[in-house]
Each structure stands twice: as C-alpha cells, then as structure tokens.
Amino acid sequence: MSPLPSSTSSVQIQQFYDKGLAHASYAIRSGRQVAIIDPARDPQPYYDFADEHEARIVAVIETHPHADFVSSHLEIAEETGATIYCSKLVHATYPHHSFDDGDRIALGTVELHAMNTPGHSPDSISILLIDDLAQTRAVFTGDTLFVGDVGRPDLREDELVGGHQREQLAVQLYHSTRNKLMTLPPTTRVYPAHGPGSLCGKTTSPDLDSTIGKELKTNYALQPMTQDEFVKVLLEDQPFMPKYFGHDVMLNKQGALPFEDSIRRVPRPLMDTPVEPGILIIDTRPAAEFRAGHLPGAINLMDGGKFETWLGSIVGPQEPFYLLADSQIALDTVIRKAAKIGYETNIKGALLTPHQLPATSPTTDVEHVRQQPQDFTIVDIRNRTEAQHPIFDNALLIPLPELRERVREVPTDKPILVHCAGGYRSAAGASILEAALPGVPVYDLGEAITTFQTQSAHV
Structure with missing residues (x-):
C-alpha cells in the first residue's frame, strides 16, 4: 500500500499494489466516504483503510471484468452495503448500477465521472476525479492506459468472453485514446490498474502513476500515427495469454465467493x-x-x-x-x-510434504552442457519474444504455457535439457517433461543459464 499525491486538499488517493500480479487498485476518500476502484481478491486492506480514517465504503467501481485476477467487488458490496458500478456493456449478473458516459457519483465534496474507453475490452471505462472547483484532477484508466503503454486488445477473442476480434478492439482503443484520454488537461494524474510485468500490456514503465502530459510525450502508443499504424504496432509482440484469463473474466462478471x-x-x-x-x-x-x-x-x-x-x-x-x-x-x-x-x-x-518421496531428478553437469551442448535435446521454454535471441543453436522452442500440451514434440533419442531465462521456469518445465516422458533423462539448467546468456552476449 503506497500513498499517492492527493489531487486536492479535500480528497485522498491511496494505491494498493500487488507485485505478484502487477495490479494496482485504489481507495479514494473524500470526507468520510470512500470509493474503491478495481479491488483485489482480498478485501481486508480496503476495510482497514476505511477504518483508519473513520470512513465508510460507499462505492466499488470496476473499470472492466478483469482477466488476470479475481476482484472482491461483490464481497465488499455485500459486507459494507456499498453500491457496485460498472458499464452496462459488462452485462454483469451481480447487483450493480450502470456507470457510463455522463454518469457521475458524488463522493464527499468531489465527483467521479464515468468515461467509456473501450479497446482493451469492449466494456472498459475510465473514471475521472473532478474536484470541488470542477477541475479534472485525476483519471483512473483501468487497463486502457498504462504508464508507457496501453492495454492489449486480444483477450476477448474466445467465444466464451464475447468473440471480439483484436483488430476491432484495437481500433476502438485508438479512438478512446485520441478522442477521450488525450484530450484531458496535461496535469491530470493517470492511475492505471497495472504496472511493470503485467500480461495485460507489453512495455509498461516501472512508474506506477503518471500524468496525461507525460504520457503524451513518452508513451509510444500516444504518438502521432494513423489508425492502421496504431493497430499494427499495438498487435505485434504481445505477451502470451495464460490459460486462466477467460475464466476470470466470466468469474468477475458474476462475482466471486x-x-x-x-x-x-x-x-x-x-x-x-x-x-x-x-x-x-x-x-x-x-x-x-x-x-x-x-x-x-x-x-x-x-x-x-x-x-x-x-x-x-x-x-x-x-x-x-x-x-x-x-x-x-x-x-x-x-x-x-x-x-x-x-x-x-x-x-x-x-x-x-510427505515422508516418502520416491522420485528423484538428476543433477545437471553444467560444464558438459557448455562443452558439448550437442549431446542434449535442448528445450527452450522462454516466451517467443524472449527467444528471438537464441542461447543454443538448434534448441526446440516450446514456451512453458504450451509445454504440457506439446510434450510429444520433444525427441527422446538423447537426454533432454530444459532452460528458461533465469532458472525459475525451467524447474517447472523439466518436471513436466520428466513426468510425461518416463525413462528419458531430463536435466534442468536452472540459474546456470545466466552464465550462458552472458557468454552469448559477448559473441
């Protein structure tokens, strides 16, 4: 939980940041009323914030049905009596009030205004904080605009989550940025729902908040370009999509336990x-x-x-x-x-951990790998964007999220060596192959891969 600059003396903005999912949520307090934006699964930090300030949570706002985490919006509403607000385009099945262009919520001495900003999803909204002098002080952009990036438009293509084509959503995002967000005052603070490492974007900055003026200067997606140019640059090199994303969209549309x-x-x-x-x-x-x-x-x-x-x-x-x-x-x-x-x-x-652990895995002879990599079938389980710079010649690229489904593509005539970029994923990858290919030696290069990367960088 990190404090952010208050937009005005009559309002407090508190950011709650989860590094594991690179997720940012917010509490906005004016007087003794609090609104929560895009809450994480555990609602306790928001209750603690309200209690600390002797305030009451009166509103929970969802910028869209999130794909990468489960929200506690329904639990908070049931516990506190707060009203949930989201776009009518969500078609949410939980009790809520629609919150779209022209809709507003009074919060103490300030107002929160809805602004439809589709593109990351067809039902995305951004929320404007309007102070007691009728000035636009902040915008909570959800997954529409990040610091240094914009939200990816390819998460709603499956029929389960609407069957929305990425090209069509990218076009909507072009217009949401140009016609709405980029027209806000340059001093408007930008508070997104994600930071670096999020799979909802690709080049997110390490900064967790910004201003419209700064983003106009530095965000690649907000630079002058045609609609077709925007669509092309946005769709290339997007990260992989985990298996759970569509499931979480549907879960968030109905509300979690x-x-x-x-x-x-x-x-x-x-x-x-x-x-x-x-x-x-x-x-x-x-x-x-x-x-x-x-x-x-x-x-x-x-x-x-x-x-x-x-x-x-x-x-x-x-x-x-x-x-x-x-x-x-x-x-x-x-x-x-x-x-x-x-x-x-x-x-x-x-x-x-049980007392009996009958299976073991072999230890990797790193020098053998360094001297004679041809003795192994090498499986590179990095993501495709990472693997544009191969570390071993003739390595078989199968990104970790695809490995369980593609194990039969791995030749078994030699011992298998698995590597990733830093050692964390290769432990999982090696164990997947070991379980699926009994009798074939499977080695995990682990953290030693970093020495190979350093070596290859100098070649």
Whole structure:
C-alpha cells in the first residue's frame, strides 16, 4: 500500500499494489466516504483503510471484468452495503448500477465521472476525479492506459468472453485514446490498474502513476500515427495469454465467493494421506529439494514472485490439483495466491510434504552442457519474444504455457535439457517433461543459464 499525491486538499488517493500480479487498485476518500476502484481478491486492506480514517465504503467501481485476477467487488458490496458500478456493456449478473458516459457519483465534496474507453475490452471505462472547483484532477484508466503503454486488445477473442476480434478492439482503443484520454488537461494524474510485468500490456514503465502530459510525450502508443499504424504496432509482440484469463473474466462478471470463506473450504488432508491417482500435484518447494525427492508425476512450480501467473498458465481453469509445501505457513501462502486467480476451488487438497518421496531428478553437469551442448535435446521454454535471441543453436522452442500440451514434440533419442531465462521456469518445465516422458533423462539448467546468456552476449 503506497500513498499517492492527493489531487486536492479535500480528497485522498491511496494505491494498493500487488507485485505478484502487477495490479494496482485504489481507495479514494473524500470526507468520510470512500470509493474503491478495481479491488483485489482480498478485501481486508480496503476495510482497514476505511477504518483508519473513520470512513465508510460507499462505492466499488470496476473499470472492466478483469482477466488476470479475481476482484472482491461483490464481497465488499455485500459486507459494507456499498453500491457496485460498472458499464452496462459488462452485462454483469451481480447487483450493480450502470456507470457510463455522463454518469457521475458524488463522493464527499468531489465527483467521479464515468468515461467509456473501450479497446482493451469492449466494456472498459475510465473514471475521472473532478474536484470541488470542477477541475479534472485525476483519471483512473483501468487497463486502457498504462504508464508507457496501453492495454492489449486480444483477450476477448474466445467465444466464451464475447468473440471480439483484436483488430476491432484495437481500433476502438485508438479512438478512446485520441478522442477521450488525450484530450484531458496535461496535469491530470493517470492511475492505471497495472504496472511493470503485467500480461495485460507489453512495455509498461516501472512508474506506477503518471500524468496525461507525460504520457503524451513518452508513451509510444500516444504518438502521432494513423489508425492502421496504431493497430499494427499495438498487435505485434504481445505477451502470451495464460490459460486462466477467460475464466476470470466470466468469474468477475458474476462475482466471486468471499475470499476467506473460500480459502477455509480448501481440503487439508493429514500428512501422508495418499493422493488420488491421475490428479496433478503442484510441488511448491525449492528446486533442489524437489530434485532430491518428490512424488512421481509432480510439477515443481516453486513459490515465488509470479507463482499465481505461472500456476494459471500451466494448469487449466477446470483442472483439479494438489498443492504441496513444507509448512502450514507456506501452504497458506500458495493457497492465497491460487485464490487471487480464482483457483482455490480447484485444489483437491493442500498437503504437507510427505515422508516418502520416491522420485528423484538428476543433477545437471553444467560444464558438459557448455562443452558439448550437442549431446542434449535442448528445450527452450522462454516466451517467443524472449527467444528471438537464441542461447543454443538448434534448441526446440516450446514456451512453458504450451509445454504440457506439446510434450510429444520433444525427441527422446538423447537426454533432454530444459532452460528458461533465469532458472525459475525451467524447474517447472523439466518436471513436466520428466513426468510425461518416463525413462528419458531430463536435466534442468536452472540459474546456470545466466552464465550462458552472458557468454552469448559477448559473441
């Protein structure tokens, strides 16, 4: 939670930032009234903020149905009596008031005005903060405008989420930026829903807020260009889309279960309780511990800064799985991270590491790889944009989110070596191949890949 510059003496803006999902949400307080914009799955920080200021949450605003996280808008409304506001184009099934062009909310001495800004999604809105002198002080842009970027327009193509073509949404985004956002006063502060590392954009700046004036000067997407040029530059090199994105859009359209209640329902079998055959096991321990001993067929997805993103990229939204960790604290952490993307209901059981771990993984001889890489079938599991600069000649590129579906493309006539960019993903990739290709040695290059990158950079 980080304080932001107050737009005016009569209003306070508080940003809540989740690094794991690069997600920014906001509390706006005027007097003793609070509005929440794009809340995360856990509503407690917003309750704490309101209590700290002896204020009441009266409004929860969704800029659009989010694809990359589950929102607590419905839970907050049910707990506090606040009204939920979103565009009528969302077709939300939870109780709400429509909030579109011309609609406004009084909040203490200020007003919040709706502005339809489609493009990232057909139902995206931005929210203007108008102060008590009728001046536009801030705009909360959701996933329409980021610092240094704009939202990707390719997340609603599946029929499940509307079947909206990326080219058509890119055109809408061109007009939303040119005709609406770029016409705001240059001093207007920009508060987006995402920061660096978000998969809802591609070149997001490390800064978490900006101004319209700064974005006009520095944001590539706001520079002078034709509509066709904008569409072309926007659609190239977009990041991969995790498996869970469409699922979360639909979940956010109906509203999720209360956070803590849903976590409490996750089964926690006793240690050494046998796992059900055929159910995926996600082992969240460090790679070295996993290699030393693990359950057969387990995937080693280590708890880390982007655990929830990779969980939702490897595991499908309807797929049951076990979570395994070394302690109750570690289990609680990964359960909560799974819940941030709505996967807590998929957890068949949250397990402490059993005593018997019959499977092991081989240790990689890094010097052998360095001297004779041709002895291995090398699988590069980086994303396509990363892999434009190959590290090994003749490596087979299969990005991690596609690996489980494409394991049969990997030749098995030589030992297999898996690498990514820094070592985190390769542990998962190697374990996926090890489970799918019994009898074939599978090696994880791990963090040693960074020495190969440095070497190749000098060639």
